[in-house]
Amino acid sequence: GENVEQHPSTLSVQEGDSAVIKCTYSDSASNYFPWYKQELGKRPQLIIDIRSNVGEKKDQRIAVTLNKTAKHFSLHITETQPEDSAVYFCAATTNAGKSTFGDGTTLTVKP
């Protein structure tokens, strides 16, 4: 089955700095890669996603890149703000809609 590894498990940055979280996946059949933000005690919320036919996608301060050949994808957050502090999860999804999640990255943005 699919295996998704996510790094780092914790990340601390100063407000205004950039943050990068990386994930690798194993199943070449995965073709959709969402990123979720989960605040303490809340449900996961989709923040950005990318399909396998696209190499990069950007939405304001958030961007995702995908390298299908190497089977890895990354989340980039620029100009971080304290409200970006949360746990971020990557996932790899097959065309059957089955998602495998990474174990999360706890991002702390220090004011």
Place this chain on the structure above:
Amino acid sequence: EAGVAQSPRYKIIEKRQSVAFWCNPISGHATLYWYQQILGQGPKLLIQFQNNGVVDDSQLPKDRFSAERLKGVDSTLKIQPAKLEDSAVYLCASTRDTSYEQYFGPGTRLTVT
């Protein structure tokens, strides 16, 4: 549109007891997922339904867990008997037929003592 609804929000039971969770997906969403999220980990898929049929239940511990979606709308997940290691948040999610984007419910936090 109304979001994914789940109940109860919290449940505390003793080991070997039974428990059931309920999920009502967003109207019109054909695919429904149940996930188990243990503290400090990502959600782990337990079962995926397409309408009232099971698409994937390969990670469902079938000796104690069961799930159904009889009319292709709401769903129940049951644990019988519960073990200490079942303590987790149980998340329900749904998607439209034409999208991979999953909408999550608020989850049910289960504590087994």
